[in-house]
Amino acid sequence: NFVLMEALQWTTGDTSLPLSVCSLPCRTGERKKVVKGVPCCWHCERCEGYHFQASEFTCELCSYEKRPNQNRTSCQPIPIIKLEWHSPWALVPVFISVLGIIATTFVIVTFVRYNDTPIVRASGREMSYVLLTGIFLCYIITFPMIAAPDVVVCSFRRIFLGLGMCFSYAALLTKTNRIHRIFEQGKKAVTAPRFISPASQLVITFSLISVQLLGVFVWFAADPPHTFVDYGEQRTQDPLNARGVLKCDISDLSLICSLGYSILLMVTCTVYAIKTRSVPETFNEAKPIGFTMYTTCIIWLAFIPIFFGTAQSAERMYIQTATLTVSLSLSASVSLGMLYMPKVYIIIFHPEQNVPKRKRSFKAIVTAATMTSKLSQLAAERPNGEVKTELCEGVEAMPPTKTTYVSYTNHAM
Incomplete structure (x- = not known):
């Protein structure tokens, strides 16, 4: 018989003898999935994701704050x-x-x-x-x-x-x-x-x-x-x-x-x-x-x-x-x-x-603001020169006010 086995020639050229088993042992981190109706045969499935090999036939999920280790045989804390x-x-x-x-x-x-x-x-x-x-x-x-x-x-x-x-x-x-x-x-x-x-x-x-x-x-x-x-x-x-x-x-x-x-x-x-x-x-x-x-x-x-x-x-x-x-x-x-x-x-x-500015009355300040507003409103209707001249003449013609003078620039902010 031994001579006959030696004389066997495989088409692949491989001279090694095939194993007489239904399934090979699973590697670390893999579970056995038994073939239905053939309890001696199984398929090897790797534990994926955050699962680890809990036993020969099961994979289980690691707790939320843990992950499987390198060979998926247990869980370890997730680095923080x-x-x-x-x-x-x-x-x-x-x-x-x-x-x-x-x-x-x-x-x-x-x-x-x-x-x-x-x-x-x-x-x-x-x-x-x-x-x-x-x-x-x-x-x-x-x-x-x-x-x-x-x-x-x-x-x-x-x-x-x-x-x-x-x-x-x-x-x-x-x-x-x-x-x-x-x-x-x-x-x-x-x-x-x-x-x-x-x-x-x-x-x-x-x-x-x-x-x-x-x-x-x-x-x-x-x-x-x-x-x-x-x-x-x-x-x-x-x-x-x-x-x-x-x-x-x-x-x-x-x-x-x-x-x-x-x-x-x-x-x-x-x-x-x-x-x-x-x-x-x-x-x-x-x-x-x-x-x-x-x-x-x-x-x-x-x-x-x-x-x-x-x-x-x-x-x-x-x-x-x-x-x-x-x-x-x-x-x-x-x-x-x-x-x-x-x-x-x-x-x-x-x-x-960095010197004091000329003090102006409250009324003078408001008048200047009003003139500026009018200048903006009239700018679209008349040439700039005419508008500025008209407003400046109006300001110069104003009589001096008797309002109590306040330093707006010194207290406005």
Whole structure:
């Protein structure tokens, strides 16, 4: 028989003898699927996805926070990740924030150093410091947003996420509203409107800010801050690439609510900025505030599709954190650059321009605003030269008013 076996020739040229078994043993990570009616025969099936080989014949699903190991014989914890400081997604926002903090500190120091000079007084010292505080907070929020989440960090995120914007736009809204009321009142009477003093402006501003703080305190009471691991955000098809993301308990809805009030203040301020765009620029900061608000609105209109459009991305945590922090820093930079850097430039490099401006009566200010409005209305009907000449002659012909003189430029802001 042995000689006969040696004499056998296989068509494949393989001289090895075939095994006399129905099925071969399964490899590690595979289960046996018995052939119906033939209990000694089976097919080998690999445990797929997040399943592991629980026994010779079964695969079982790992618990939600675990994944199968390399050979699928057991489960192991899914690695937990967070945004690292050395990540490019963190380095860029931190760099912008550090530059902004340095610039804001420089402006604050300059304003404090030259606190009694005309240009600082004309800016409205009290409101300027409130606005600078808001700008500073917008830059500071970058650090708790990137820091490793814990109860303290999550608490800071809740408090300061919308507070910086609230400080900034509450102050700007109060300014633009005051300017609007002054010139609307001036069209009806020569008396100044109520609540335009610096103390009144501070009360109005902090009343607006208190709404944001009240909302935060209610949020703290209803749902104390805590952390959790989101295993669903990066639960990939390949378990080897699965990650859990350590996060604060701030959902997209909570984020919208936190920023929503500040965005409402921003939009309202923009509306008032449009209404006061025709005010003579020599009297107040209406036009710089207007340019600031238009640019800020563009920044946040770009933020919304980027932030929510990446909700299904594997890089969601990195993109959304970077987008939010950069948007906050850019909006703060716009306010700082347009409203304060020109003043700091004059204070430091052109002190000869830092002198009191000629005081004008309330009626004279309103008259100038009215002339500007008429000039805009008549520009489409007559040549520019004729319109300007007519209006200038009208202003020169006006008799001097006996209204009590006030320094509008020193108290308008």
